[in-house]
Amino acid sequence: MRIHIKDLEIDAIIGILKKERTASQKLIVDIKIDYKQKNRKDFIDYAEIIAKIEADIAKQKYKLLENALEGLKSIIKKSYPNIKKLQIRLIKPDIISNCQVGVSKKWKF
Secondary structure, three states, X not given: OEEEEEEEEEEEOOOOOXXXXXXXXXXXXXXXXXXXXXXXXXXXXXXXXXXXXXXXXXXXOOOOHHHHHHHXXXXXXXXXXXXXXXXXXXXXXXXXXXXXXXXXXXXXX
């Protein structure tokens, strides 16, 4: 089974620049989750995942996107041990005027 969460927009305090620490900016999150579902109890609720992501980003106020990737991975994997593969992409669409910048990573468990 695969879950796709695409273009999740979060207003976040994220980054190392002074202006990024005082005013929120748009963060776009894309996630793919492959998991094993043998029965109903193995079901993964994507709305619950979205709520966990939003709560973590708001609470942690990460300085680096790379740290946010690792933090989100830890929360998601801990909450759903039946995950086999996880891919997360974080994009800051507005930090540089002529492009979007971000990071991504894939894990196999």
